Amino acid sequence: MSALLDIDAAESGYGGGRVLNGVSLRIREGEILALIGRNGVGKTTLLRTLIGLVPLAAGSIRLDGREVGHDKPYARARQGIGYVPQGREIFGALTVAENLQAGAQANRGRAAAMRDKVTGYFPVLKAKLQHKAGTMSGGEQQQLAIARALIGAPKILLLDEPSEGIQPSIVGLIGETLLKIARETGVGVLLVEQDMGMVESMATRCCVMDKGRIVDTLTRGQLADEALIRQHLAL
Template sequence: MSAFFEVSGVEGGYGGGRVLNSVSFGIERGEVLAMIGRNGVGKTTLMRALIGLVPLSAGSIALDGVELGHAKPYVRAQQGIGYVPQGREIFGMLTVAENLQVGAQANRAQAAEMKAKVVEYFPILKARYRQKAGTMSGGEQQQLAIARALISAPKVLLLDEPSEGIQPSIVTLIGDTIQRIAREARIGVLLVEQDMGMVERIASRCCVMDKGRIVDTPSPAQLGDEQLIRQYLAL
């Protein structure tokens, strides 16, 4: 039986070169799946392939029974794939409200309802509503980036290094909120993350990538094993 979000035998890369080597995994509603591994093993390329920014040379991507492996990025967004890229990529010259309005374009019908939900998840955004996004702290910008993806009511949310460049207390807040969103909104979450504390705390399951393929599936509890983590991340 297929998972709610099913990735099967995905291959792809840049300029004819192959980075991803037959990557397969599934995510259910309400589940947080962490994808870990050292830098350069293909994690960000995988995220970009899932959202449609890197073309597939083989494999399939299905969400709620709908095949999206060769769909345009905007179609994937409309079908329910939300994406928060590494580095956030918020629109710094736009206000918080305007950034959220941009995110709402993929699903205007639910935008008003979701706007109320995202400011409940991230109340700092309500206080910053008319502020230019570029003047906010890194942690506030990350909360905005996640809210911008959530406002389109996605079925699955792809998060690429949400802890990057953020102070530890805000990392904890964001991690706890991601877990809450997955549980309450029944959204499947794919989390690419180097912060093993966050992964251990919020992930339901974990996959390890190396050389463009999934090489192991440790339990979150195993991520407390420092020797094992050194092996996975080649520290």
């Protein structure tokens, strides 16, 4: 099966310094690929490079066969990359409905149908469409952030630490929902996550990152090997 997202030898960084040093990975339709590693090894930089917030210095990023590595962030969103940043970054002063409307700008033609679809996946949002997003719990805000990215009908969804600051029961609910979404819609997911329980329950494969490179790829079976995971996270 061909890759939905194909990253080849990607390099990027900040202020002339390199953080990514030749990252290559591929995500297929309906696949959830986890990315783990110590803090500061380039995981968030990779996501920000994929969405266009950090310029690609070398290499290529192809989405469904099309090179997007030098497109503007809004153009990548329209091409089919959805992004949920660390810390959620929802619009707290806007209602849930208005947050979803903002996300729908990436694909306005499908906005109405997609709103029904994403609120079906996250029923708490349907019940709170007219509530100010800033009044909701952290778990509800995370569900809104994911729904806001999904309403644009992306081909690839980038998630940066979705479990951060959320109680375990809601983390489990979000994980189950993302699995269902990947199965039913075929969206590919790139998940940066430190909660290994979430990674183990969701990921099809898991890439290990160190010093701006992918240094290993683990199967689902290997994710249950605690000694191996400890070794990688202590690189």
